[in-house]
Amino acid sequence: xxxxxxxxxxxxxxxxxxxxxxxxxxxxxxxxxxxxxxxxxxxxxxxxxxxxxxxxxxxxxxxxxxxxxxxxxxxxxxxxxxxxxxxxxxxxxxxxxxxxxxxxxxxxxxxxxxxxxxxxxxxxxxxxxxxxxxxxxxxxxxxxxxxxxxxxxxxxxxxxxxxxxxxxxxxxxxxxxxxxxxxxxxxxx
Amino acid sequence: xxxxxxxxxxxxxxxxxxxxxxxxxxxxxxxxxxxxxxxxxxxxxxxxxxxxxxxxxxxxxxxxxxxxxxxxxxxxxxxxxxxxxxxxxxxxxxxxxxxxxxxxxxxxxxxxxxxxxxxxxxxxxxxxxxxxxxxxxxxxxxxxxxxxxxxxxxxxxxxxxxxxxxxxxxxxxxxxxxxxxxxxxxxxxxxxxxxxxxxxxxxxxxxxxxxxxxxxxxxxxxxxxxxxxxxxxxxxxxxxxxxxxxxxxxxxxxxxxxxxxxxxxxxxxxxxxxxxxxxxxxxxxxxxxxxxxxxxxxxxxxxxxxxxxxxxxxxxxxxxxxxxxxxxxxxxxxxxxxxxxxxxxxxxxxxxxxxxxxxxxxxxxxxxxxxxxxxxxxxxxxxxxxxxxxxxxxxxxxxxxxxxxxxxxxxxxxxxxxxxxxxxxxxxxxxxx
Numbered sequence: 001x002x003x004x005x006x007x008x009x010x011x012x013x014x015x016x017x018x019x020x021x022x023x024x025x026x027x028x029x030x031x032x033x034x035x036x037x038x039x040x041x042x043x044x045x046x047x048x049x050x051x052x053x054x055x056x057x058x059x060x061x062x063x064x065x066x067x068x069x070x071x072x073x074x075x076x077x078x079x080x081x082x083x084x085x086x087x088x089x090x091x092x093x094x095x096x097x098x099x100x101x102x103x104x105x106x107x108x109x110x111x112x113x114x115x116x117x118x119x120x121x122x123x124x125x126x127x128x129x130x131x132x133x134x135x136x137x138x139x140x141x142x143x144x145x146x147x148x149x150x151x152x153x154x155x156x157x158x159x160x161x162x163x164x165x166x167x168x169x170x171x172x173x174x175x176x177x178x179x180x181x182x183x184x185x186x187x188x189x
Numbered sequence: 190x191x192x193x194x195x196x197x198x199x200x201x202x203x204x205x206x207x208x209x210x211x212x213x214x215x216x217x218x219x220x221x222x223x224x225x226x227x228x229x230x231x232x233x234x235x236x237x238x239x240x241x242x243x244x245x246x247x248x249x250x251x252x253x254x255x256x257x258x259x260x261x262x263x264x265x266x267x268x269x270x271x272x273x274x275x276x277x278x279x280x281x282x283x284x285x286x287x288x289x290x291x292x293x294x295x296x297x298x299x300x301x302x303x304x305x306x307x308x309x310x311x312x313x314x315x316x317x318x319x320x321x322x323x324x325x326x327x328x329x330x331x332x333x334x335x336x337x338x339x340x341x342x343x344x345x346x347x348x349x350x351x352x353x354x355x356x357x358x359x360x361x362x363x364x365x366x367x368x369x370x371x372x373x374x375x376x377x378x379x380x381x382x383x384x385x386x387x388x389x390x391x392x393x394x395x396x397x398x399x400x401x402x403x404x405x406x407x408x409x410x411x412x413x414x415x416x417x418x419x420x421x422x423x424x425x426x427x428x429x430x431x432x433x434x435x436x437x438x439x440x441x442x443x444x445x446x447x448x449x450x451x452x453x454x455x456x457x458x459x460x461x462x463x464x465x466x467x468x469x470x471x472x473x474x475x476x477x478x479x480x481x482x483x484x485x486x487x488x489x490x491x492x493x494x495x496x497x498x499x500x501x502x503x504x505x506x507x508x509x510x511x512x513x514x515x516x517x518x519x520x521x522x523x524x525x526x527x528x529x530x531x532x533x534x535x536x537x538x539x540x541x542x543x544x545x546x547x548x549x550x551x552x553x554x555x556x557x558x559x560x561x562x563x564x565x566x567x568x569x570x571x572x573x574x575x576x577x578x579x580x581x582x583x584x585x586x587x588x589x590x591x592x593x594x595x596x597x598x599x600x601x602x603x604x605x606x607x608x609x610x611x612x613x614x615x616x617x618x619x620x621x622x
Contacts, residue, residue, distance in 0.1 A: 040342055040343050040385075041342065042393055043335075044333060044338070044393060045333050045334075046330065047323060047332060051331075052331060056465065057414070058467070059471065060469065061471075061472045086280065096279050097278065097281070107483055107489065108486070108487030112487075114598075116478075119477075120478055121472060122477065125472055125477055125478070132411060132413070133309065133410070136283075136411070137281075139411070182489055183481060183489050183490075184489070184491060185492045186490050187452075187492055187494040188470070188491075189418060
């Protein structure tokens with residue numbers, strides 16, 4: 001790109017930028033069609049620690065981000081029948097939505113099962129997904145205790161934990177799923 | 190008509206009557222011949238009844254005023270069958286997909302109204318005044334951006350394919366599925382996206398040099414989240430506000446969509462509301478349970494972001510009909526998540542021999558490229574295939590090669606060569622060949 005073209009192109013934009021944002025132009029040669037980053041206005045507003053707490057829904061596999069609370073498979077079974085069975089079937093099989101309880105066949109099986117117990121690498125994902133999305137018609141309506149209970153129910157039904165085990169932030173992060181090491185990263189570090 | 194071409198032009202360059210692509214470049218005559226050949230979509234064959242208006246020399250619309258202006262246009266009512274086909278969950282109608290009718294479209298841009306959809310819990314009705322993009326995590330200055338503010342940033346436009354990682358998954362079936370090319374492969378669409386290069390915003394929040402991942406979250410009632418390597422987002426991601434010149438459609442992510450060029454659809458997060466800068470992935474449901482591909486070894490491929498090169502013949506294609514021996518224009522689409530398409534070859538004999546197709550300008554990286562080939566069909570059974578090569582040298586694999594490598598339980602990232610069988614009657618069927 002020649003200097004003249006650059007000047008012309010950014011000359012036009014400069015008027016606009018100055019009028020709207022009072023942004024100064026840098027002399028750096030931009031990538032075609034991309035303005036230099038230094039030319040951009042800074043229009044974000046700071047997030048406070050409280051803002052971040054309110055927004056942050058991330059739960060990491062090591063348990064960071066899990067809220068306080070706890071639940072048991074029994075409590076979860078009752079909730080499951082009330083809120084989940086309609087789409088996921090009795091005991092998590094056989095209706096229109098994904099099978100949530102499957103045979104504990106390993107992924108090497110000729111007809112492998114890709115449901116929670118045999119395929120999912122991390123138990124924290126169960127809590128996270130239920131909290132985000134379940135039940136779909138009234139997502140966000142379950143308490144943390146209820147989500148822990150449903151998570152416990154699904155883990156017990158998949159024979160990952162015992163039927164009397166209590167699931168909370170600490171115990172959930174400690175659950176080791178059978179297929180934890182079953183994945184190879186392709187396009188990521 | 191064919192007689193008016195010279196003999197050299199009609200010399201097949203590959204089995205089954207494929208002609209040299211230069212035929213399509215010749216001015217006037219050759220092009221007209223290809224276009225005048227019965228197009229498969231129309232019933233212009235000798236047996237077909239003529240479909241002519243009663244009085245084409247003086248139709249009624251020449252004699253009465255047309256409709257007044259419209260503040261927002263819509264397609265002709267005669268095109269009302271060009272629609273997305275929908276596959277949704279019976280108990281949760283907002284969960285499922287809709288496919289782009291690739292067989293009905295030309296050129297490389299998918300109309301926004303026909304862009305494929307994958308929703309997990311319906312299309313949110315987002316008020317842009319209440320929408321925020323929050324960027325926080327391993328940054329020195331966590332910030333929130335309003336849509337009004339983002340609209341004041343410098344922008345970049347790129348014409349890009351978005352393809353669902355689950356596109357074409359019926360290709361893994363034991364029997365070839367019989368569906369239109371769109372309802373089989375149409376979880377791919379191409380739009381012009383415009384927005385703020387994400388690197389600008391990431392610079393402004395001061396990303397910690399230790400950070401390596403970004404967890405992106407959408408503002409639908411699934412609060413869908415996925416983890417994406419930071420380096421890619423720094424390199425060429427856009428937070429898009431516009432699609433094909435207008436503000437993004439609700440079902441495509443209004444008011445803000447993360448565009449990650451060349452990477453599978455799920456990471457192009459719609460209704461973008463939060464970017465969490467971190468040092469590791471969240472291992473969310475849509476990067477563990479789904480969008481991973483189980484191999485015959487029992488291990489599963491994970492974070493398979495790049496969509497490998499693929500091509501499809503959109504005409505002739507299943508559901509269309511050829512009308513007798515003649516010169517046909519074969520046309521299709523090719524794209525690669527790794528860059529530009531370098532070459533598309535077409536075969537009319539099931540892959541025994543190949544002829545290079547004409548690539549129509551523009552040939553843009555990670556964008557649909559339209560290809561065309563001239564085919565002198567002798568009316569005998571034939572098997573059409575297309576094979577894309579991208580600028581990295583990657584060649585689209587044959588189906589048996591892909592299945593041998595990946596097995597049948599991977600579900601995602603099916604990009605094998607597609608074969609259409611043509612029978613003596615001119616009917617087109619999906620075949621494995």
